[in-house]
Amino acid sequence: MLRWIIFLVIFLILDLYAFQAFKTVSKNNWSHLSYWVISVLVVGNFVFNYYGFNRRDGFSHAHAYAFGFFIAILIPKMVLFLGMFAEDVFRVPLAIYRYFTEGDAAKGNYFAARRQFVSQIALGIAAIPLVSVLYGIYKGKYNFKVLKYTLTFEDLPNAFHGYKITQLSDIHSGSFDDIEKVKYAVNLVNEQQSDVILFTGDMVNNKAEEMHPYMDVFNKLQAKDGKFSVLGNHDYGDYVTWNSEAAKHQNLEDLKIIQKQIGFDLLLNESRFLEKDGERIALVGVENWGTGGFKQEGDLKQAASGIKKEDFKILMSHDPTHWEKVVIDDDYHYHLTLSGHTHGMQFGIEIPGWFKWSPAKWRYKYWAGIYEEMGQYINVNRGFGYLAFPGRVGMWPEITVIELKKGTSIT
Structure with missing residues (x-):
């Protein structure tokens, strides 16, 4: 049970970071909701199929597709995480600098807004493994x-x-x-x-x-x-x-x-x-x-x-x-x-x-x-x-x- 809790916490952190890129580019609330619905469904299906996995029953098609779709969203989210984290390498030191130099004048807004072009680039790169993996599942295997x-x-x-x-x-x-x-x-x-x-x-x-x-x-x-x-x-x-x-x-x-x-x-x-x-x-x-x-x-x-x-x-x-x-x-x-x-x-x-x-x-x-x-x-x-x-x-x-x-x- 503990390992699944750790897994979900780590994936949530990854997801929250990845969502930053998505939110920076799109302001549509329905698209934001779609992002989280898809993520919850895919991760939930993965946990449902693998929690308490029984070796006696073996590996089924349901297990395979749960794993496949999980990989399909995991790799793009990892790409987005790296893109957003790289941006934070600059944003965090700048926020610390503003905290000490501007103080109350900044009214707590020490972090600079995320740059849209960085998120766009990250999303563009993340789309490559997403499309590739989905193609691999749909047609590539045959x-x-x-x-x-x-x-x-x-x-x-x-x-x-x-x-x-x-x-x-x-x-x-x-x-x-x-x-x-x-x-x-x-x-x-x-x-x-x-x-x-x-x-x-x-x-x-x-x-x-x-x-x-x-x-x-x-x-x-x-x-x-x-x-x-x-x-x-x-x-x-x-x-x-x-x-x-x-x-x-x-x-x-x-x-x-x-x-x-x-x-x-x-x-x-x-x-x-x-x-x-x-x-x-x-x-x-x-x-x-x-x-x-x-x-x-x-x-x-x-x-x-x-x-x-x-x-x-x-x-x-x-x-x-x-x-x-x-x-x-x-x-x-x-x-x-x-x-x-x-x-x-x-x-x-x-x-x-x-x-x-x-x-x-x-x-x-x-x-x-x-x-x-x-x-x-x-x-x-x-x-x-x-x-x-x-x-x-x-x-x-x-x-x-x-x-x-x-x-x-x-x-």
Whole structure:
């Protein structure tokens, strides 16, 4: 209870400061009332959904939208707070000076009026994140992008020159609220006509049953050499409370069955071979392995026990910290690793070929796109779905298409 009181007090202070900018620009009482009504409704809905949150019930769509709309007003109010506070850096010392120099002559009006142009600038800047977040909730979460890369390798088997891989990651089916948009994305995947589809984990948020409405949709994914998958940290059901360990275990077994039913060959610390014209490449899949408190079920040595050191290898590992901490230095030399997990934090700014930024970079060294270390590559997929925040801003849902070429450079 105390933490909620502290939260509300802090937010009220933030709100009162932000309202100063609004009041300086608009003198209309109805607009003032609207400001407070919207603020109370959004914050009230957030508190209603999260006060006494029960992990047994899990994270619902109502929780997601309560959080999303709260973020939509929080960031603009923080911008306004900073603008008004910056102005007070000058207003407060001036008020103190007037208090001591003018005394009673000032009749208690020591503070200079807020300057309208400062409030206008603050409101203009605050409008950018407000519009962006609302767009991200309304459309951005289904703004699927096909990102295409060509990677070249000297030791790629000749038969696999021009081989196309589609990577999907982080479906998080429990978050979806528009099945038609998901169908559109699946059709978009099939339009790529890749040789193989590789899914790198987090099919659900917590429970296998989240996939039930979407099984017929994802069952339509097609690739002539098959569909393969690995588990992500959310697939184990660790983020909700279960009636028993047996129930939790059964949930994971149910998810494994679902993956098989929709045509995925789930790799649990094991490998397969993709064969073409008498040549082959090794496909290795590990269970989740991550740093920072995430589950470490992945066993690279076990997964690679059936392949040879000289084989051309593609590794599927959900968390890119596995590549950073384990894979890069492994003497087997994994030519290409496919990961996801970060979502690019579902928020960022990208100008392809020029600039890429997200708060995710403060947590992960490898957080979105292609990276190369020691002659080995990783692609960190930004994710197909979304989690917690019901939207995406700048970090759009991703379908990755990687074409393998025999050569010496990356394009």
